Amino acid sequence: MITAEGLTKRFGDKTAVQDVSFTVKPGSVTGFLGPNGAGKSTTMRMIVGLDRPTSGRATVAGREYRRLRAPLTEVGVLLDAKAVHTGRTARNHLRAMAATHGIPSTRVDEVIDLAGIGSVxxxxxxGFSLGMGQRLGIASALLGDPHTLILDEPVNGLDPEGVRWVRQFVRHAASEGRTVLLSSHLMSEMAQTADHVIVMGRGQVLADAPLEELVRAWTVNTVRVRTPRAADLAAAVGGPSVEIVSTAPDLLDIVGLPAARIGDLAADRGIPLHELTPTTGSLEEAYMALTGDSVEYRTKEIS
Structure with a gap:
């Protein structure tokens, strides 16, 4: 379990993280989301002792990272895949890490095969590509077979096969009862991977909830209806709590009524339906709604 209690980090006059508290429980994948500059990486660095909190405390399994006797065997960390001696081979890099904890060379071979870097x-x-560098970083995180994984953007630079492998691996790790904290900017991938989501913005926690609960709270469900009698259907379903948008002469997007109720109302009036499609909100929509006022680096929208 990872616990953050009132974490605050200031760099001079800038407050990067302010009074952040959360718990990452074992047995599930916790997604860690937020815009650039939100404080995610700084928070992760404080958890593993690379940045000292201005105030507050972070622990892994009840202890501060610096108090762990054999960190590699307890916490696997990927924060910067480029943090490798560029003159060393991948195997020698992993062997050097293993030597610090008495990890056998057979385990080095295991993680090389597991991460798919045997050929290099x-x-x-x-000389590694971005994707191969990421795979080496993941192999390093797995070296001690740790119970806790903290992975910052592990799929960055990976091809589709690599992205799928990371998804399957972290899901499997969680199923074994491990604690997994995973950050990513790929909302579609996070939606398939995470069970629980923590969203940060401008150094603070904006949301901390199960993924499905967060999506329900921050998005709206829409029913798309296609009918040659769109005006008649709109009159039939209209009401103070119903929002209707006509996107084509025969097409309506309806918010505020379930698909079954719309279908019943249409049947009662003999209105033919050519399409009745309920759509649920996405993690991306929920994320954008949550962080809309917390984006520090905003691009100009294309019109």
Whole structure:
């Protein structure tokens, strides 16, 4: 379990993280989301002792990271895949890490195979592509077979097969009872991977909830209806709590009524329906609604 209690981090006059508290429980994948500059990476760095909190405390399994006797065997961390001696081969990099904890060389071979870097394991890390560098970083995080995984943007630069592998791996790790904290900017991938979501914005926690609960709270469900009698159907379903948008002469998007009720009303009046499609909100929509006022670096919309 990872616990953050009132974490605050200031760099001079800038407050990067302010009074952040949350718990990451074992047995599920917790997604860690937020715009650039939201404080996610700083929070992760404080959890593993790379940044000292201005105030507050972070623990893993009840202890501060610096108090862990064998960190690699308890917490697997990927924060910067480029943090590798560029002159070392991937195998030698992992062997050097293993030597600090008495981890056998057979485990080095295991994580090389697991991460899919066997074909480049004897090549210098400085020549790795972004994707191969990420795979080496993941192998490093897995080296001690830790109970807790903290992975910052692990799918960055990976091809579709690699992205799928990371998704399957972290889901499997959670199913074994491990604690998994995973950050990503890929909302579609996070929607398939995470059970629980923590969203940060401008250094503060904006939401901390199960993924499905967060999506329900921050999105609206729409029913798309196609009928040659769109005006008649709109009159039949209209009401103070119903929103109707006509996007084409025969097409309505209806908010505020379930699909079954719309179908019943249409049947009662003999209105033919050519389409009746309920759509639920997405994690991306919920994320945008949550963080709309917390984006520090905003691009101009294309019109």
């Amino acid at each position: 394991s004897r090549k210098r890390a400085g």
